[in-house]
Amino acid sequence: MYCGSCAAAVESLLKRQPGVLDAAVNFAAGTALLRWDTARTGTQKLAKVVRRLGYRLHQAPPDANSQGVDQARKKLQWRLATAVVFGMWCMMPALLVYLAPLGLVEPEATWPLALASGVFALPVITYSGSHFYRAGWRTLRMGVPGLDTLITFAVAAATLLSVWRLMQGESHVYFDAAVMLVTFQLVARLLDTNVRRKATDVIHHYLARSNGRLVTLDDGSSRKLRADEIAPGTRIIPEAGQPLSLDGYVEAGKGLVDFALMTGESEPQVVGASDQLFAGCVLIEGDLRLRVTASVGQRRLDSITRSIHSLLCRKTALQRLTDRIARVLLPTVILAALASILLAEFQGESITEALARGLGVLIISCPCALSLAIPLVIIIGYARLTNRGILLQDPAAFELAADIRVVVFDKTGTLTTDRPTIAALIPEPGWSRQTLLQLAINALQGSSHPIARGLASEGTPSLPPSIGTRSTVHGQGSWWQLGDHSVLAGRSEWLQNQGVPIQDPPDSGMSLHMALDGRYAGRIDFRERLNPEALALVQKLKASGIAVYLLSGDTRNSALKLAEHLEIPASRVMSESSPEKKLAFIENLKRYYPTAFIGDGFNDGLALSSASIGIAINSATELAQSAAAVKLTGGLSGVADIIDFARNAKRTMRQNLVWALAYNGLALPLAITGLVQPVIAAIAMSLSSICVLVNSSRLTISDTSWYSRES
Incomplete structure (x- = not known):
């Protein structure tokens, strides 16, 4: 489709068909979301209807x-x-x-x-x-x-x-x-x-890659099939380090799984027999056998993606206003042109002069300025924000971000990074802090566990992973044999089970306990690494009168600790939230206040697309980026920047619309009475568009005005 009016025409036609309960056509995505009574109609009938407008209704590959x-x-x-x-x-x-x-x-x-x-x-x-x-x-x-x-x-x-x-x-x-x-x-x-x-290209790409990924069958042959060729009930073997392509439950084995994509939990979880896994989860380490419970199209991932499509089909207030103006403008202009011709005939003008007068009405009323009013602001604002590391993915973002009164943050990966940081080094007598740290780094070298990534970020040199013999007890710890020396790194309970005497109480949070040759060496406590821009951003938003919430799939204790550091009240902290719960919370909050949501994971997709404006950070998953209206390629400070800039952009859009409508309101009577010839009408039409262009370009004049609400 070439324009929004094409989408409006298709949508209007589909809604009038018998058996169609609801229809929403998204011009940006080129998709139609339909609900119909299967007893009265079907896709073949609807495809014939759409074909009469010159379009095809089909399921195309991404x-x-x-x-x-x-x-x-x-x-x-x-x-x-x-x-x-x-x-x-x-x-x-x-x-x-x-x-x-x-x-x-x-x-x-x-x-x-x-x-x-x-x-x-x-x-x-x-x-x-x-x-x-x-x-x-x-x-x-x-x-x-x-x-x-x-x-x-x-x-x-x-x-x-x-x-x-x-x-x-x-x-x-x-x-x-x-x-x-x-x-x-x-x-x-x-x-x-x-x-x-660009609105949903990434969604299509993500699903295509997920659906076409090869999956190893657990039938003794080690055969691999595409994910979309596997039926429920099939046994499969997931590969470590790769996202799962299908939903299923564990029949045998044990492993450590990262659920962050689906739930937002920062710590990987130990899974075993009968545990449910979803497409998008990542097996960090372990040996699992799964039985597929949902094929491609029926997975939880597919359900969330369909919901995102549904949310993206909704129109904003300015889009609805423009559609209404377009519907009223055509019959008004046609009637005005006929009236001008009749008036000219009544005044005794020649038929040529009468037709010229009618042509002047058609030309001067043509909605060039109306068509440019919003796209010009979008494209100028897009270029301006790109220089600030802010990518606009939905033109409605300018309109919606200007009214934001509540900002909701995801925790893991948004306010925190994916690498934990060391909170405390507690060596046993006879051990130094540096020696304990070096032992831990060497022991976990090459591991994909988040704690190993946190240790690697310390920048301390380490031995190559190939030195010595290594093995892992999934969800418990790692064993490293170097010559005659044996090193254990893991949970306190596991070290005790290996005969290492530990006097400290059981773990609380992320702790790594170390032992050398059966002798306890000490422990390293970790905490999530706070995004360095998070505190300043939260303070800036609160100072401007915007309420800040924390919405996380992580545990209550972990969420409250972070909220306390950021000075977010406990009453505004929601934890252990699934994607569906996040959606419900955002929808409820949005009923009362224009709400922005900032996230990064697949589990944030529904909330990002449902919020008044969704903002995805630089490290966000592909689906989160596609569901968001804005993507930050720079730092978190861009959240405050986009809200400030959007206020100026929305004001400019409204000025452009008012100018375009006022122009038509003044020009029509002049054209009807014959005071404006077609050539002058064309010039006036161009001037109106130039006025819209000049007004839109004012967004680029000041380099600092959009940092202040008073500007």
């Missing part, structure tokens, strides 16, 4: 969606290039015709110049504007006309009237008006397409 987007963008670029090149040549002879009354051009030369203007306009009218005509005719024929229909009427009227005048030997033609109309609309459409078509 890469085909991306290819279609690229092809559409390239076609628009070629059409715009043609319009600009031939449009300039069309304007030159037209300008000379306008200057003829001043004596700069001989009267006998004006007709050939007018003809030349028409010849140069021909490629623009026939090629560059062709898709407007197709969409305009289809939507008109189906009873759902939009902006394309109005553009079609205006261009057709300008062209036919110009040809008629040329045949009568007159040189007052309006090819240049038709060319400007097509060119400005192509600019608006290309701006809109370049920004909005």
Whole structure:
């Protein structure tokens, strides 16, 4: 689809079909979300209906969606290039015709110049504007006309009237008006397409990679099949370090699994027989045998992804307002054009003059400024924010972020990093802190456990993983044999079971206990590493009157410890939340306050897409990035920046809409009474678009105004 009015037409047509309970068409994603009564209709019937508008309803592979987007963008670029090149040549002879009354051009030369203007306009009218005509005719024929229909009427009227005048030997033609109309609309459409078509590409890519990943069967043959070829009940062997592709439960074995993608829990969990695992979880270490419980399409991952699509199909207030304006504008302009023709006839004007007056109404009312009002702010703001490390993925972000009153943070990976930091080194007598640290680093070298990653980040040199013999007891600890020496690293209970005497109480939190040759060496306590920008950001948001919440899938104790450090009240801390619980919490909070959610994991996808504005940080998973309206490639401080900047952007959007509507309100009466000729109408239409452009460009004038709410 080329524009929002195309999506509105398809959606309106689908909603009118018998048996369709609800329909939502998302222009950005090129998708239709449908609910229907299977006893009354089906996808084949609905596909025939959509085909009448010139579109196909089909389930395309993800890469085909991306290819279609690229092809559409390239076609628009070629059409715009043609319009600009031939449009300039069309304007030159037209300008000379306008200057003829001043004596700069001989009267006998004006007709050939007018003809030349028409010849140069021909490629623009026939090629560059062709898709407007197709969409305009289809939507008109189906009873759902939009902006394309109005553009079609205006261009057709300008062209036919110009040809008629040329045949009568007159040189007052309006090819240049038709060319400007097509060119400005192509600019608006290309701006809109370049920004909005990125909305769900990453979702498709993530699912394609997950569905096509090879899975090892547990049937003694070690065969591998694609995930989408495996049925429920099949036994499979997950690979360590790789995300699971299917849902299932553990039939045999034991292992350490990272659930952070689905639940947000920071610490890996030990799993065994009968434990349930989901696609997206990662087996860190261990040997498991799973029986598949849900195939591709029925997994929890698929359910969450469908919900994200549903949430992305919702329209914002400004989008709904623009749709309503477009629906009202077409019949209003057509009636106004007919009224101007009748008025001219009543005043005794010739039929040519009456038609020219009607053409002036069509041209001056064409919604170029309206079409540019929001896309221009988006594209200018997009470029501006990109320089700040903030990527806009949804044009509604500017509108929604400006009203934010509550900011909700995910914990793990957002306010904290994926590498824990050392909280305390507690060596036993005879051991130094540095020696204890060096022993731990050497013992866990090459391990994928988060504690090993935390040790590696200390920057202390270590022995290569190949030195000595290593083995792991999943969820308990690691054993390292180096010559005659034996090193144990793990939980206190495990070391005690190995005969190591430990006087300390059992573990509380993340602790690593060390022993050398059966003698206890001490312990290292870890805590989650706080994002260095988190505290300053929370303080800045609170100072500006924005309430801050913490919403995490981690344990209550872990969430409260972090909240205390960030000075977030315990009453605003929600812990042990599944993706569905996060969605419910955000939906409930959003009923009362415009709410932003900042997250990074797959388990945050529903909350990111449901919030008034979802913001994904730089390290976010692909699906979290696709569900979010904004992606931060820099630091967390971008959260405050986007809210401040959005206030200016939304104000500019409203000013542009008011200007566009006020322009039409003032210009229509003048055109109806014949005070504005078609050429002047085309110039006025261009000036209105230029005014919108100048107003939008004010976003780039000040480099510091968007840091202050008072600016």
